Each structure stands twice: as C-alpha cells, then as structure tokens.
Amino acid sequence: MSARVFLVGAGPGDPDLLTIKAHRLLQSADVILHDSLVDPRILSLAADHAELVDVGKRCGKHSATQTTINELLVNYARTGQIIVRLKGGDPMIFGRATEEMESLQAAKIDCEIIPGITAATAAAASLQRSLTQRGIARSLHFLAGHGAEGGLPAHDWVALTRAGGTLVVYMGSQTVAGLASHLIEAGMNPAMPAIAVENASLPEQNITSATISTLPRQLGRPSGPTILLIGAAMASEEEFAVTAAQLMVG
Numbered sequence: 001m002s003a004r005v006f007l008v009g010a011g012p013g014d015p016d017l018l019t020i021k022a023h024r025l026l027q028s029a030d031v032i033l034h035d036s037l038v039d040p041r042i043l044s045l046a047a048d049h050a051e052l053v054d055v056g057k058r059c060g061k062h063s064a065t066q067t068t069i070n071e072l073l074v075n076y077a078r079t080g081q082i083i084v085r086l087k088g089g090d091p092m093i094f095g096r097a098t099e100e101m102e103s104l105q106a107a108k109i110d111c112e113i114i115p116g117i118t119a120a121t122a123a124a125a126s127l128q129r130s131l132t133q134r135g136i137a138r139s140l141h142f143l144a145g146h147g148a149e150g151g152l153p154a155h156d157w158v159a160l161t162r163a164g165g166t167l168v169v170y171m172g173s174q175t176v177a178g179l180a181s182h183l184i185e186a187g188m189n190p191a192m193p194a195i196a197v198e199n200a201s202l203p204e205q206n207i208t209s210a211t212i213s214t215l216p217r218q219l220g221r222p223s224g225p226t227i228l229l230i231g232a233a234m235a236s237e238e239e240f241a242v243t244a245a246q247l248m249v250g
Helices: 020-028 066-077 097-106 119-127 157-163 176-185 215-219 237-249
Strands: 005-009 031-034 051-054 083-087 111-114 140-144 166-170 193-198 206-211 226-230
Touching (some): 005 020, 005 097, 020 111, 066 097, 097 111, 119 166, 119 193, 119 226, 140 157, 157 176, 166 176, 176 215, 176 226, 206 215
Parallel strands (some): 031 051, 031 083
Antiparallel strands (some): 193 206
8 A cells, every 4th residue: 555544435324335445444544533423333343453533523512623633634644554534425525535635735645535435325225216317317416505604505506406406415404494495496396305314324214205395394403414315306106207297397
C-alpha cells in the first residue's frame, strides 16, 4: 500500500454491506477515526490493537469540529501508522471528504478513498424500488436537506421539479416541511410519492410511505438517520400504473 491514510465508506450500517477492501483495512488499521453513527458491529471488526477514536458530529450533542477532525487526521498520519477515517455511507456523498483530503494534501500526506454503499441505494434496495426507471425517472438528484447555516439550503426548486427525476434528500427529516412547501410551490404535484427511510439496512429500519404533501405530518421526529426519496418511481406496484402515468402529465 503506497498510502497510509484511507478514507473508508462504512456503508449504511449493515456490516454485510461493507466492501471487501473496507473490511480488510479495518483489520489492518492501527488507528480508526470513526463517525458516531458507524454501527458497533462494524467497529468490532477492527484489529485488537487498533485505537478507536470517535470523531462523530451529532446534532445537539458535544462533538468534534471538522477542523479538529482534520488536525487529528494529519497528526495521526504523521506517526507512520495505518490510519482509517471511517465515514458512514460513502465518503464522497455529503461526507465532507474534500476538507479532509485537502488537509492531508497540504501536509503532503497521500490518501486513498474506499467507496461505500450510500443510504440512497440501501433504501432503494430495501423498498425494492429502482431510483431510475425508463420512461418515468431518467435522472437522479442527491440533495442536502440541512446546510451549514442550520436550515434548508437554497436549491433551485423549479429546476428540480421540472427535471422529473427522483429526488434523494439526505439530512432532511428536520426540514421536510419547508422542503415539501418549496417543491409544491415550484409546481410539483402534491400527490407525488414520497418515502422516508429511517435507519436504512438496519434491523430497526422504519419506512414512512406518503406523498410530498402528507409526508411532513406523517414523518414526525425520527431518532435515527433518515433519507427521503421523492418521485414517480417511488409509487408502489399497485398504484404505479395509474399514479405514475398521472404524475408524468400532471
């Protein structure tokens, strides 16, 4: 291995969804800096000698800042040990991997990225509904539902609505009311299927099936990480033939 630092995707939670390479690195790492939401069963795969460092950021709780995480990553890397930065899902999807890579590059430290299964595909697999479908959803859009300023980011709602594809919203459970309001105001059919998947891939997974207009009141306040899937492709098999066709013209 030329690199000594690895940004590794832990996947959505289920240890069986780890990549073989991620599993191998967990067993060879000397230090693992991990997110708080990484499943304990995944952390248990680490070697006995590995130092586990929780650097997770949790809303409303004391947590490490991104600057602190960057500094820890560089300092540990300088020891010459094998360092794994274990991030939930995929490091390159809303994982702030760019900031960590830039810190390592500034310190002239090589790193390698190990992709992981992201929550969107894990949720789609659990639902057995494709995120893209010929003639129904020709595009797929990943959105952040929570920005650095603490609220719903300013997306181009009209463009997203007109695109007619599937919208996948990460970190959107707290801003779902505003999200729904913006999309409907931008022209989205209020009957558009919208599904929230909490704790995707885990035994405690919870699914809320609704429409974009009813999801805010049906969802409540999930306690676990929740991803929102919005679009005609999310219609159930029973309603798909009628509902999806109506939405495409409505």
